[in-house]
């Protein structure tokens with residue numbers, strides 16, 4: 050190991066259901082506008098030739114069950130509940146039909162968003178980094194290996210203080226998981242440790258300090274946090 054001038058960052062990781070092992074996180078890709086009802090509520094256009102992407106640093110990861118400090122620079126922090134795909138192989142421009150071979154597993158995640166900053170960025174044609182890629186902005190539950198869950202009929206939902214705010218079948222995604230993995234692998238070589246947050250259904254809304262968020266996908270560990 051080289052002699053670093055200070056201790057290197059801790060490797061971000063996630064728990065694995067039914068295992069003592071951890072999943073080391075490399076990159077976090079996110080898909081935007083992937084449920085038609087959410088595209089409509091955001092005033093966007095659903096007709097596109099390919100998914101749109103943005104990223105969050107792996108160091109924005111917050112473990113499910115931990116409190117999320119209300120972030121600075123915003124008065125409009127929003128929840129977005131999402132299915133998370135965990136990559137376990139190397140993929141460059143793979144076919145849709147081969148996507149499953151590089152999917153290690155799945156999880157439930159919250160793409161926390163400073164909506165006011167995102168709206169300013171959208172209006173000005175500026176990047177989304179400050180609205181999406183900030184401390185504790187990716188909250189993800191324990192991952193489940195792909196062979197231990199069947200998601201074809203599963204639904205995704207989010208409750209805030211026991212009131213359902215978002216709910217949709219996963220089948221309502223504009224771009225399916227194989228579509229996304231295949232397309233993303235034409236833009237990046239995917240490696241084990243890469244996560245993909247696959248977009249959120251309608252019902253996004255603001256949260257305030259004290260709110261308790263619980264997100265679920267049938268068959269997966271729930272994601273949970275409290276805003277403090």
Ligand code: MN
Pocket residue numbers: 079080081129131160248249
């Ligand atoms: Mn999102």
